[in-house]
Amino acid sequence: MITVKNLTKTFEGNVTAVNLISFELLEGETLCMIGTSGCGKTTTLKMLNRLLEPTSGEIFILGKNILEQDQIEVRRKIGYVIQGGGLFPHWTVAKNIGLVPSLQNWDKEKMSARVDELLNLVELEPAKFKNRYPAELSGGQQQRVGIARAMASDPPVILLDEPFSALDPITRAQMQTEFIRLKKIVKKTMVFVTHDLKEAFHLSDKILVMDKGNMQQFGSPDDLKNNPANDFVKNFLESHLN
Numbered sequence: 320m321i322t323v324k325n326l327t328k329t330f331e332g333n334v335t336a337v338n339l340i341s342f343e344l345l346e347g348e349t350l351c352m353i354g355t356s357g358c359g360k361t362t363t364l365k366m367l368n369r370l371l372e373p374t375s376g377e378i379f380i381l382g383k384n385i386l387e388q389d390q391i392e393v394r395r396k397i398g399y400v401i402q403g404g405g406l407f408p409h410w411t412v413a414k415n416i417g418l419v420p421s422l423q424n425w426d427k428e429k430m431s432a433r434v435d436e437l438l439n440l441v442e443l444e445p446a447k448f449k450n451r452y453p454a455e456l457s458g459g460q461q462q463r464v465g466i467a468r469a470m471a472s473d474p475p476v477i478l479l480d481e482p483f484s485a486l487d488p489i490t491r492a493q494m495q496t497e498f499i500r501l502k503k504i505v506k507k508t509m510v511f512v513t514h515d516l517k518e519a520f521h522l523s524d525k526i527l528v529m530d531k532g533n534m535q536q537f538g539s540p541d542d543l544k545n546n547p548a549n550d551f552v553k554n555f556l557e558s559h560l561n
């Protein structure tokens with residue numbers, strides 16, 4: 320479903336943010352990318368939907384080399400939940416969710432029905448929420464709207480950049496439960512960035528551990544626990560899981 324080979328990004332001034340990352344994800348799987356701040360998670364995510372161009376390496380999504388595809392075409396199959404929420408403050412909830420469909424010229428009725436459907440999916444009552452502005456929502460509600468927006472045009476792949484990191488522990492736990500419920504219903508292939516190892520173990524089928532742009536291990540939560548690839552992974556697990 321998603322195959323990444325030797326993905327590398329070097330910024331000007333010779334900062335290698337991502338160095339030779341490779342992994343393969345099957346349809347419907349959730350990958351959690353984890354590592355300390357600045358280790359290259361957001362940079363990797365942005366390359367997956369061509370917000371950033373790789374310096375080298377390959378990315379195949381649904382069997383197609385996305386670096387040879389039109390950017391618009393690539394983004395049509397990928398929903399993106401931005402780090403920090405990223406809702407437009409002067410747009411209502413309905414307009415925020417309808418962003419991508421409106422770019423695809425959906426008619427008003429179809430769009431309105433889709434907005435209601437998505438709000439129900441993320442458990443926000445449409446009549447109550449669709450005409451509100453982001454500032455009139457709690458942090459958790461804003462995150463739900465962000466997730467609904469990423470799913471609006473029903474893309475097969477969804478990328479989420481630390482979607483729950485700004486939430487208090489109780490709301491965060493609720494959102495994680497919600498995420499697992501949604502995952503069962505929508506069956507999307509997802510790449511989820513987090514710096515919380517417990518969250519990664521809770522939500523993922525596969526985990527990619529990164530440090531300073533380098534891949535330390537890629538595998539299932541059980542692989543990591545039972546066969547940590549090196550001392551970095553071993554220490555990371557010991558210090559973050561207990």
Ligand SMILES: Nc1ncnc2c1ncn2[C@@H]1O[C@H](COP(=O)(O)OP(=O)(O)OP(=O)(O)O)[C@@H](O)[C@H]1O
Nearest residue numbers: 330331334336355356357358359360361362363514
């Ligand atoms: N446009 C840029 N130009 C130069 N360096 C950059 C640029 N964007 C990111 N970097 C650097 O690349 C590295 C990786 O950044 P990235 O945003 O991918 O980290 P991250 O793992 O998402 O961190 P965080 O957990 O803090 O969000 C950092 O050292 C960062 O300073």
Ligand SMILES: [Mg+2]
Nearest residue numbers: 360361362402
């Ligand atoms: Mg980041």
